[in-house]
Amino acid sequence: MSYGLVAYTGNGTLLIDGSSSSYKGLQIVTESTANSSSQSVSLSSGQLLFATRSTAGLLEGTIDENGGTLYGATSYVVLQPASSFSTITTGYGLLVKNASNQVAYQSNAASKGISIENVFPEGSISGMRSGWTARPNSYSGDFILQSTNPSGYYVLMNGNFYSSSSASFGNFRYGSNFISFVSFVDIAEFGAYGLPSYSTVLLAKLLG
Amino acid sequence: MATYNLTKQLTSPASSSTQNVVVGDTINFTATMPSSFGNTNPTVTANPNNCTLNTTSDNTSPYTFTATSFTGSSYSVQLQTFDNDSNTTAYTHTVSGSVTAADTTPDGFISGGWVGAGTSLDTFYYASFNSSVTASTTSVGYYDVTGLTSGVSVSISLALTSGYTATDADFSVNGVTWYAPGTTGITVSNGDRIRWRVRSSPYSNTTARYTLTIGTVSRTLSIATAADRTPNNFSFTTQTDVNLSSTITSNYVVISGIDNGTTISVSNGEMLIGSGSWQGSLFSHTINNGETLRLRHTSSSSNSTSVTTSVTVGTMTRTFTSTTVGASAPVVNNTQSGASGNVTTFAPSFTHTIDLSQSGQGGTLEYNITIGDSSGGVASTTTPTTGWTTSPNFTVYRGRRHHFWARRSSTLVDRTDTNIYVPYIYGGGAFTITPSNVDVTSSTSSATFTINYTSGTNLSSNHIIDLIVDTIATTIILGSRTGEGTITVNSSTTGWPSQGNTTSFYGWTRLPTSLGGNNTRYQNTSTLSTINFPDTDPSNPVLRKADGTYSISETGASTSTYYYRKFDTEGISSGTNVTWTASGDGRLSTSQYGTYSTTVTRQLNQTAWLRLQSSANAGTTKTSTVSTTGASATFTLTTAGSGGSTGSGDGGTADYGLVVNNGNGDEILGPTHRSLGLIHSGPTGSISNGSSATLSAPGMTTSNGSEIVIVLPASFSASVGNNITFTRGTNQFTLTNNSGSTVNTTYYIVRA
Numbered sequence: 001m002s003y004g005l006v007a008y009t010g011n012g013t014l015l016i017d018g019s020s021s022s023y024k025g026l027q028i029v030t031e032s033t034a035n036s037s038s039q040s041v042s043l044s045s046g047q048l049l050f051a052t053r054s055t056a057g058l059l060e061g062t063i064d065e066n067g068g069t070l071y072g073a074t075s076y077v078v079l080q081p082a083s084s085f086s087t088i089t090t091g092y093g094l095l096v097k098n099a100s101n102q103v104a105y106q107s108n109a110a111s112k113g114i115s116i117e118n119v120f121p122e123g124s125i126s127g128m129r130s131g132w133t134a135r136p137n138s139y140s141g142d143f144i145l146q147s148t149n150p151s152g153y154y155v156l157m158n159g160n161f162y163s164s165s166s167a168s169f170g171n172f173r174y175g176s177n178f179i180s181f182v183s184f185v186d187i188a189e190f191g192a193y194g195l196p197s198y199s200t201v202l203l204a205k206l207l208g
Numbered sequence: 209m210a211t212y213n214l215t216k217q218l219t220s221p222a223s224s225s226t227q228n229v230v231v232g233d234t235i236n237f238t239a240t241m242p243s244s245f246g247n248t249n250p251t252v253t254a255n256p257n258n259c260t261l262n263t264t265s266d267n268t269s270p271y272t273f274t275a276t277s278f279t280g281s282s283y284s285v286q287l288q289t290f291d292n293d294s295n296t297t298a299y300t301h302t303v304s305g306s307v308t309a310a311d312t313t314p315d316g317f318i319s320g321g322w323v324g325a326g327t328s329l330d331t332f333y334y335a336s337f338n339s340s341v342t343a344s345t346t347s348v349g350y351y352d353v354t355g356l357t358s359g360v361s362v363s364i365s366l367a368l369t370s371g372y373t374a375t376d377a378d379f380s381v382n383g384v385t386w387y388a389p390g391t392t393g394i395t396v397s398n399g400d401r402i403r404w405r406v407r408s409s410p411y412s413n414t415t416a417r418y419t420l421t422i423g424t425v426s427r428t429l430s431i432a433t434a435a436d437r438t439p440n441n442f443s444f445t446t447q448t449d450v451n452l453s454s455t456i457t458s459n460y461v462v463i464s465g466i467d468n469g470t471t472i473s474v475s476n477g478e479m480l481i482g483s484g485s486w487q488g489s490l491f492s493h494t495i496n497n498g499e500t501l502r503l504r505h506t507s508s509s510s511n512s513t514s515v516t517t518s519v520t521v522g523t524m525t526r527t528f529t530s531t532t533v534g535a536s537a538p539v540v541n542n543t544q545s546g547a548s549g550n551v552t553t554f555a556p557s558f559t560h561t562i563d564l565s566q567s568g569q570g571g572t573l574e575y576n577i578t579i580g581d582s583s584g585g586v587a588s589t590t591t592p593t594t595g596w597t598t599s600p601n602f603t604v605y606r607g608r609r610h611h612f613w614a615r616r617s618s619t620l621v622d623r624t625d626t627n628i629y630v631p632y633i634y635g636g637g638a639f640t641i642t643p644s645n646v647d648v649t650s651s652t653s654s655a656t657f658t659i660n661y662t663s664g665t666n667l668s669s670n671h672i673i674d675l676i677v678d679t680i681a682t683t684i685i686l687g688s689r690t691g692e693g694t695i696t697v698n699s700s701t702t703g704w705p706s707q708g709n710t711t712s713f714y715g716w717t718r719l720p721t722s723l724g725g726n727n728t729r730y731q732n733t734s735t736l737s738t739i740n741f742p743d744t745d746p747s748n749p750v751l752r753k754a755d756g757t758y759s760i761s762e763t764g765a766s767t768s769t770y771y772y773r774k775f776d777t778e779g780i781s782s783g784t785n786v787t788w789t790a791s792g793d794g795r796l797s798t799s800q801y802g803t804y805s806t807t808v809t810r811q812l813n814q815t816a817w818l819r820l821q822s823s824a825n826a827g828t829t830k831t832s833t834v835s836t837t838g839a840s841a842t843f844t845l846t847t848a849g850s851g852g853s854t855g856s857g858d859g860g861t862a863d864y865g866l867v868v869n870n871g872n873g874d875e876i877l878g879p880t881h882r883s884l885g886l887i888h889s890g891p892t893g894s895i896s897n898g899s900s901a902t903l904s905a906p907g908m909t910t911s912n913g914s915e916i917v918i919v920l921p922a923s924f925s926a927s928v929g930n931n932i933t934f935t936r937g938t939n940q941f942t943l944t945n946n947s948g949s950t951v952n953t954t955y956y957i958v959r960a
Contacts, residue, residue: 005866007866007879008879009878009879009880009881009882013882013914013960014883014885014914014959015866015877015878015879015881015882015883016866016877016883016885017885017959020887022886022887022888022906023885023886023887023959024885024886025883025884025885025886026883026884026885026886026958045889045954046886046889046956048884048918048956048958056678056712056736063920064920064921064922064923065920065921065922065953065954066922079884081886093868094866094868094877104885105877107868107870107876107877110876111870111871111872111876112870112876113868113875113876113877113881113883114881114883114884115880115881115882115883116881116882116883116884116960117882119882119914119916119960121916122917122934156918158918158920158956159918159919159920159921175678175712175736176678176710176712176736176738177678177712178678198932198933199917199918199919200916200917200918202884202916202960207874207875207876207877207878207881208870208872208874208875208876
């Protein structure tokens, strides 16, 4: 029988797993506004990048393991494993360690949390809905948020790719009441083709 | 002039005799006495009439008198002696006669003139004084004065004839001296030899004319230099490779070095003199100095054949030659406008132009086309054997490649050297929608927007603009119009916002297939436009404790303690200010530990805090109502009763699980929010193109959607992003690389 603090959400998804030898909660290490024209972001090992934009338009980026550049973002947050934060020994709060004695969660490491609002597994959404042309300026992709003001919603940007108007993978368009998936490749002479999500798409909000 | 010597004997009675004279003549009289005259010392007197005597008396023998200056039509001289002895006039003789005027008109020098034509420039010409030879460059001609009254001298003079060009002229008398025009005081008489010469002008087509006057007779000598009819050299540029059977026009030349009126003629073509009209060889023509000249003719109807036009200006003949081009395949040059050939390019129209730059080579030009398949494959480059036509009217296909052909003969064939791609004709293009937002109310029945094309857009007046609601189902069309202009959206239209809502829409364009488009809608690149129906009536505030539970009335409160309850301003339109008022002891603030007052102004989704201090007395209730127009909520706070039970107390909550709040009391982790945790990470190692790698993923199942794989290449490219896939397994997953090159990636396994 394992030991340690384990918490679940009301839906039974894992919240904290102190019983695991490898679980490390991902907590916000950076929250920043972004230059919507172009924002360079550097990432370290294990860090995830979420971004959002406050107005309607495209949110795109090319992000590899070392980071990259965001286009259209107005804010972004970087999450890193709880074990990467310095352990705070004063004050109050909740500190959870996993079975490997690594910090799995430290409440006073960040003043805000993150809430995963939806998970879209790889291949579950496409950059081109049926009957629509796949173009960066059209709302051709599947929706990851519908009938809801997208203000405050962040999307995972790791692994996204943007190259001018000829290729865009795993990116997004923010509308007034939706977020759609933008993923296509434009091959000269043969036109643009929508692409399915090759990686998991995460939709999140900040807490606190 | 004549001199008469007359000896006359004086007689008694008187005698007389006759001697006619010419004006200028002289008569010398010698008077003699008869032998009977005994006076040895007589005095002879002479009485003139119409003449002059040198003396009128002479008393010494011989008795002589000279009479000159005869005048009138007759004269007389009476010779008479006076007898001194008897003191009487005894012996007399009278000579009389007619008086005739002198001849001053030389013979053979008749009035008139000679003209020398075609003479050399700047050369002396001598008058020959005869009618057949007008002038000579040798000084052989002369005139001997004759016909004058003997002894009469007349003047001779030379003068430039008025109106003619002065050169150099002079005359001589007896070959002594050349006298210039205007020399005075020179006289000639019979027998004098006159020579006369005039120098020709140093310029062509110029006449020098002088008049020589001898006595009362004048004669002119005109020396006219010949007109220059030999122009300065000129030439016409030979033209080669000209079109067959075409009008070929030469370069302009300026004819110079001639005198005006030079004759010009053309053969085997036409000429254009100055600003005149084209002239052929039918009539004679002249050309003036300084006028332009151009030639033209019709080129040969055969390949590589010359046509030559000749033109003669005065004495000079020049030619203009054109040679037709040789026969070759017609060159098919392709230019394309209106589209780049890329299927993704928005273009309302396009034009292909085939430039048959050698169309003048003759023969029959025929055209053809080869078309690629619908996948955009290249068109055939094999010379078509059928389909050639002189009147091309080809059908082209969107999304296909085409070759265009032309030929002059079956062996002289050319085609476009690249495939011509016919793009789709799109409906895309930029325009603006103004205003960007229209606020409406319940009484507003319509909203009008204006469509203006952006400068340089590809849109035409045929494009249809649809205003499509920006929602999930983008089929709600608020309005449509064709081309620029206004669109009025009515409140009866589906999609018209209700209070508190905003209808956002984009303009889309499409070009119907009937007009060459594909009728596909393309979203305008301008910003979103909206019809906004603001909501100014907020929902009732929901007072919440830190745990998020709804709180209306609480008991068991500590005495004299501040209790904070927060609420959001909801149900109104963004940007609308709502002023909340707290009644009683309640106070309001924008933040929990901010400044409190009885009112606070908030907007949509902004949080406000109600602070109510519990009573200092046990078991005492305080109440405060947070209200604004149309909304209110009351918070009741009762302190615990003194020494007694609080009854049900807080009673707990429906929530369960772990909740973590931050220092502000805001939840940052809780059971209603999914979080993220890193389970595993690692490098994939090198995966060559076409290969796969199986990698560890603890907890992974084939269907565990909450277990997330994030693959991060060391560097990204389109091919990498498009061609790396992973397949879930049990506690592992497989990464397959078809990107065309070896990749190294990092991967994260994250649980959400």
